[in-house]
Amino acid sequence: MWRIALTGDNGLEIRNGKDEPVMTADREKNVTVAGTVKADRFLSDSGDEGDTPGTDVLKVKANGYWQNLPVEAEAGQEIKGCRVYRISACYVNSLTRKYSTCEAIASHSDGYGRKVRSPRSHWWGWSGHMKIRWRKTDGKLFLQIKSKGVQSGAETIYCRIETIWKI
Numbered sequence: 001m002w003r004i005a006l007t008g009d010n011g012l013e014i015r016n017g018k019d020e021p022v023m024t025a026d027r028e029k030n031v032t033v034a035g036t037v038k039a040d041r042f043l044s045d046s047g048d049e050g051d052t053p054g055t056d057v058l059k060v061k062a063n064g065y066w067q068n069l070p071v072e073a074e075a076g077q078e079i080k081g082c083r084v085y086r087i088s089a090c091y092v093n094s095l096t097r098k099y100s101t102c103e104a105i106a107s108h109s110d111g112y113g114r115k116v117r118s119p120r121s122h123w124w125g126w127s128g129h130m131k132i133r134w135r136k137t138d139g140k141l142f143l144q145i146k147s148k149g150v151q152s153g154a155e156t157i158y159c160r161i162e163t164i165w166k167i
Contacts, residue, residue, distance in 0.1 A: 001017055003019075007024070007026075009026065011024055011026040011027060012024065022035070056160065057159070057160055058158070058159040058161070059156050059157070060089075060156065060157040060159050061157070062147035062155055062156055062157045063147070063155075064146060064147060064148065066133070066135070066145070066146045067145055068143070069143045069145055069159065069161060071083075071085060071161060072141045072142060073140035073141050074143075079108075079111035079140070080110060081109075081167050082108070082109045082165065082166075083108060083165060083166050083167075084163075084164040084165035085106045085143065086103070086105055086162040086164050087102070087103070087104045087143075087159065088102075088159070088160045089102045089103075089128070089130055089145060089158065089159040089160075090128075091130070091158065101128045102129075102130040102132070104118040104132050105117050105118075105164070106132060106134065107165075111136060114134035114141075115134075116134065129147060130148070131146050132144070145157060145159065
């Protein structure tokens with residue numbers, strides 16, 4: 001039989017049938033879970049149910065030309081504000097069946113201080129045979145990605161973008 005009880009410091013504890021703590025919550029709003037947390041749906045800031053993070057994978061052409069990612073001006077947003085994005089991208093060379101990956105953090109503040117940082121990038125800017133950059137055109141800000149070209153045998157870049165910070 002499972003039990004729910006108050007702890008000595010006014011916290012809450014859930015114990016399983018073996019009297020092992022499964023979940024605890026303290027007064028500082030910290031929740032500790034023993035094991036793995038799995039969720040089918042999450043609540044958004046507006047209180048609506050949303051998809052589980054990580055299920056949205058974009059497909060972008062890997063043709064050696066700059067492609068706009070669906071954030072900022074491409075998503076109809078103004079430059080105003082501070083934003084930070086985490087980009088994870090991958091493509092497979094269909095000839096050699098080797099994968100190239102790129103992870104980067106892109107940020108800006110009111111369109112200034114535009115930065116793209118990747119722990120794997122080289123001094124010439126490539127990370128996993130891909131480049132990511134900010135591009136400001138006609139007062140609009142675009143986040144773009146491109147591959148080294150079509151000679152690699154890749155046709156599609158699979159990309160996932162997470163908004164880390166948005167003010």
